[in-house]
Each structure stands twice: as structure tokens, then as C-alpha cells.
Amino acid sequence: MQLSSMLQLGLTGLLAACLPLSMVWMSSDPNKYRKLVWVTVFLTFDLIVFGAFTRLTDSGLGCPDWPGCYGAANPFLAHAEIVAAETLMPTGPVTVVKAWIEMIHRYLAMGIGVLIMALMATAWRQWRKTRRAEYAPALPTMLFVFVLVQGAFGAWTVTLKLQPVIVTIHLLLGMGLLSMLVWLGARQNRASALAHGRFTAPAAAAPAAAPATLGRLALAAAVVLAVQIALGGWVSTNYATLACTDFPLCNGKLVPEMDFEHGFHLWRELGKTAAGHYLPFSALTAIHWVHRNFAFVVLAVLGLAAWRARTHPGVARHARGIGIVLAVQAATGIATVYLNFPLTIAVLHNAGAALLVLMVTMLNYKIKYPSGPVLQASHHQ
Incomplete structure (x- = not known):
């Protein structure tokens, strides 16, 4: 250039x-x-x-x-x-x-x-x-x-x-x-x-600190969400979105034929195996199936985090937002399969993932740094 x-x-x-x-x-x-x-x-x-x-x-x-x-x-x-x-x-x-x-x-x-x-x-x-x-x-x-x-x-x-x-x-x-x-x-x-x-005075703010279990749960939500985004990206980049054409079954089966070895071999060309052969359809099925089923883990962990945080001062609004976006994400994910991958819904599904990242990050920050003492210059959060 x-x-x-x-x-x-x-x-x-x-x-x-x-x-x-x-x-x-x-x-x-x-x-x-x-x-x-x-x-x-x-x-x-x-x-x-x-x-x-x-x-x-x-x-x-x-x-x-x-x-x-x-x-x-x-x-x-x-x-x-x-x-x-x-x-x-x-x-x-x-x-x-x-x-x-x-x-x-x-x-x-x-x-x-x-x-x-x-x-x-x-x-x-x-x-x-x-x-x-x-x-x-x-x-x-x-x-x-x-x-x-x-x-x-x-x-x-x-x-x-x-x-x-x-x-x-x-x-x-x-x-x-x-x-x-x-x-x-x-x-x-x-x-x-x-x-x-x-913000409230330091003495009044101390009781508002989040319990350690909520902090760990919020962190777990962030980790689980990151894994699911990686799996979703792997589905999208391998063009495996329609490898399963029905829901909750996958091609009429609870556990369809899947090729995990080729599907999750990381270093390979698009649409090819590591040996250079065309990627079998069963590999695409494995990619889609894992992302779909890990979504239940995401729903459970993020849903529990939102439920536990719903009554905690300072994060209740974020907890409600996470619950709403989770429901929309589940709906757009299922609609992508049933409606044969419409572009608008697929883009909305990606936008929902980004919105969850935003909300889960805010949840973690506000749990870690609740309303309270004035920040000191040495704190580099």
C-alpha cells in the first residue's frame, strides 16, 4: 500500500x-x-x-x-x-x-x-x-x-x-x-x-457491602458468559448456525451424530479439517450443539446472579436488566433456528451478547466497589 x-x-x-x-x-x-x-x-x-x-x-x-x-x-x-x-x-x-x-x-x-x-x-x-x-x-x-x-x-x-x-x-x-x-x-x-x-458516608455504607457469595457469583457469571461468547463466535465463524434445524432436539435427536475432534480443532482453515479435507457436517453439528447446550449453563448462572442481586442496593437495576436481556437472548437464539437464520435476528443475538457483557461488567464493578468511602489516590481500580 x-x-x-x-x-x-x-x-x-x-x-x-x-x-x-x-x-x-x-x-x-x-x-x-x-x-x-x-x-x-x-x-x-x-x-x-x-x-x-x-x-x-x-x-x-x-x-x-x-x-x-x-x-x-x-x-x-x-x-x-x-x-x-x-x-x-x-x-x-x-x-x-x-x-x-x-x-x-x-x-x-x-x-x-x-x-x-x-x-x-x-x-x-x-x-x-x-x-x-x-x-x-x-x-x-x-x-x-x-x-x-x-x-x-x-x-x-x-x-x-x-x-x-x-x-x-x-x-x-x-x-x-x-x-x-x-x-x-x-x-x-x-x-x-x-x-x-x-454517596452515603463511610459508616453508613459498610452494611451495604455485598456478601462474598454474591461477588463470587457475579465473577462466575462473567467467566461463563465469556465462554459462551467464545462458543457463539465459533458457531458463527464456522457457519454452523443452521447445523441443527429444530429445537429443543437437534435434527430430530437429543444427541445427534457429532464429530468433536474436527469441530473443535482450533488451528485450521475455514471449512477444512487440520488435514485440509472438507469439514464434515457432523463437526458443524458438534459446534452448534455445544453452544446450544452451554446456553442452559449461562441461563442458570447469570439468572441466579441476577436473582441474588435483585434486592441488593446499587445493583438491583442491573440485575433486572440482566434478567430481561437473558430472556431476549434465549428468544433470539431459538428464533434464529426456527426462522432459518434471518439476518436481523442474528445481529440482535450478537447485540444481546454485547449488552450482557456491559451489564455483567457493571454488576461486578458495583459489587466490588459499593457506595462508600471516598477513593484514595493510591487506588487504581
């Missing part, structure tokens, strides 16, 4: 970040840093949902190179190459529409990268000036490193031709990035509330 095209691409990423940065700068909110954190959370959630749309519309190779499109900064400049590829394979991975979907996804990712750099720079500057806990720079710096790793996996997603393990890790990193940003946002909310005296 030529230097001029790289510069144009970088400028596009900066432009993608200009609108949210301008909104934050011109807002009436006196805490611009906190505002920027939550704007970045919102856009990261959108990026995950749009990433699901990119994957589900088979647009991941809409531009078969990286970071540009046929060496150009945008599909307009690569129009001739894209049209030529589409003419050869009208239903193939490269079409004009798919190229734009893929590049919009990349532009949004670059914009979020710029926002995270702004968060890190602001945190370091304010930390040096004030030493206030809400500006502790460790987490924003981790976010910057994390987004660099995520960008690398985005590149490998294309260069390794949608290899399932790479695409699944790319999804998990996206969810991890969202969780870290939400944790940072929760920290800013708490610091703001403390500064404005909206």
Missing part, C-alpha cells in the same frame, strides 16, 4: 473520531473525560454490532487486503478492481456492497482507536497534575495496548482468510475491550458521584 493511501486512510480514521470528540468538547457536561469514556463505550458497542453484521453478511473479505481496499484508502478508488471481482463471482466474497460494509467497519474501528488514544493522553496529563484516582492511567494505557492487539487480529482476520480461531479471538477481544471501557466508565461515574456527595 502506497504512502499516500496510508495517509488518506489515517486521515479517514481521524475524521471518524472528529464528530464524537467535537460532541464531547462542545457538551455542557463539566466532566469531559467521563463523557468521552461513555461515548467511546457507546461506539465500541456499535462497532461490535456492526462487526457482527459484517461477519453475518459474509463481508469480512469484501476488501481482500488490509488495511486498505486493493491498496486504496476507500472503495471509490478501488471501484474497478471490486467490480472486476464481482463480475467474476457475483455471489462471492468481494462485491461493491460488501467492500463498503468491510471498510466502514474498519473506519469505525480506527475512529475508536483515536478516541482511546485521547483517553490515554488525557488520563496521563490529568494524573500528573492532580493525582486523582479517576485519572489513574493504568487502565487507559491497557486499553491502548489492547486496541493495538485487536487491530492486529483484525488484520490477520483478512490476511488469513477468515480462519475461525482468528475471527473468534477477534470477537473476544472486542468484547474484552467493551468490558474494560465499561469498567473505566463505572469508575468515572463513582468518582463523579463521590465528588458531588451523592
Whole structure:
């Protein structure tokens, strides 16, 4: 890719970040840093949902190179190459529409990268000036490193031709990035509330501390959710969504014929076994069946966590939200099978997973750091 095209691409990423940065700068909110954190959370959630749309519309190779499109900064400049590829394979991975979907996804990712750099720079500057806990720079710096790793996996997603393990890790990193940003946002909310005296005094706050069992249950919910997202990503990246066409049975059987060895061999090409043969249908069935049945574990653990947290001060609202989203997730998962994989419902199912990540992260933060004593500068949450 030529230097001029790289510069144009970088400028596009900066432009993608200009609108949210301008909104934050011109807002009436006196805490611009906190505002920027939550704007970045919102856009990261959108990026995950749009990433699901990119994957589900088979647009991941809409531009078969990286970071540009046929060496150009945008599909307009690569129009001739894209049209030529589409003419050869009208239903193939490269079409004009798919190229734009893929590049919009990349532009949004670059914009979020710029926002995270702004968060890190602001945190370091304010930390040096004030030493206030809400500006502790460790987490924003981790976010910057994390987004660099995520960008690398985005590149490998294309260069390794949608290899399932790479695409699944790319999804998990996206969810991890969202969780870290939400944790940072929760920290800013708490610091703001403390500064404005909206929390109870330390002596009164002590009885409100969550029991240890609830903390462990919330952590277990986060772990179980991460496993299920990995399994869901493995289903999606292996195109195993319709390997079972009925529910609650799978192809008419409680335990259908399954090939776990090939289905869960991680390092292999898309649609192939490790030996290079076509992946048998029984392997796809195993992938789908495991994700479907682990969903019952998710429902049990997250449901129990939400039930236990429903009466605890400070987290009852999040507990109710988790319960509602769990129910919607179960409905969209079943509907995806019964309605033969409609795109809208599949995207909603992915959005629900991201929303659960957001809510479970908030639940864990508020249990770990309940309303109470003023934060000390040495606490780097």
C-alpha cells in the first residue's frame, strides 16, 4: 500500500473520531473525560454490532487486503478492481456492497482507536497534575495496548482468510475491550458521584457491602458468559448456525451424530479439517450443539446472579436488566433456528451478547466497589 493511501486512510480514521470528540468538547457536561469514556463505550458497542453484521453478511473479505481496499484508502478508488471481482463471482466474497460494509467497519474501528488514544493522553496529563484516582492511567494505557492487539487480529482476520480461531479471538477481544471501557466508565461515574456527595458516608455504607457469595457469583457469571461468547463466535465463524434445524432436539435427536475432534480443532482453515479435507457436517453439528447446550449453563448462572442481586442496593437495576436481556437472548437464539437464520435476528443475538457483557461488567464493578468511602489516590481500580 502506497504512502499516500496510508495517509488518506489515517486521515479517514481521524475524521471518524472528529464528530464524537467535537460532541464531547462542545457538551455542557463539566466532566469531559467521563463523557468521552461513555461515548467511546457507546461506539465500541456499535462497532461490535456492526462487526457482527459484517461477519453475518459474509463481508469480512469484501476488501481482500488490509488495511486498505486493493491498496486504496476507500472503495471509490478501488471501484474497478471490486467490480472486476464481482463480475467474476457475483455471489462471492468481494462485491461493491460488501467492500463498503468491510471498510466502514474498519473506519469505525480506527475512529475508536483515536478516541482511546485521547483517553490515554488525557488520563496521563490529568494524573500528573492532580493525582486523582479517576485519572489513574493504568487502565487507559491497557486499553491502548489492547486496541493495538485487536487491530492486529483484525488484520490477520483478512490476511488469513477468515480462519475461525482468528475471527473468534477477534470477537473476544472486542468484547474484552467493551468490558474494560465499561469498567473505566463505572469508575468515572463513582468518582463523579463521590465528588458531588451523592454517596452515603463511610459508616453508613459498610452494611451495604455485598456478601462474598454474591461477588463470587457475579465473577462466575462473567467467566461463563465469556465462554459462551467464545462458543457463539465459533458457531458463527464456522457457519454452523443452521447445523441443527429444530429445537429443543437437534435434527430430530437429543444427541445427534457429532464429530468433536474436527469441530473443535482450533488451528485450521475455514471449512477444512487440520488435514485440509472438507469439514464434515457432523463437526458443524458438534459446534452448534455445544453452544446450544452451554446456553442452559449461562441461563442458570447469570439468572441466579441476577436473582441474588435483585434486592441488593446499587445493583438491583442491573440485575433486572440482566434478567430481561437473558430472556431476549434465549428468544433470539431459538428464533434464529426456527426462522432459518434471518439476518436481523442474528445481529440482535450478537447485540444481546454485547449488552450482557456491559451489564455483567457493571454488576461486578458495583459489587466490588459499593457506595462508600471516598477513593484514595493510591487506588487504581
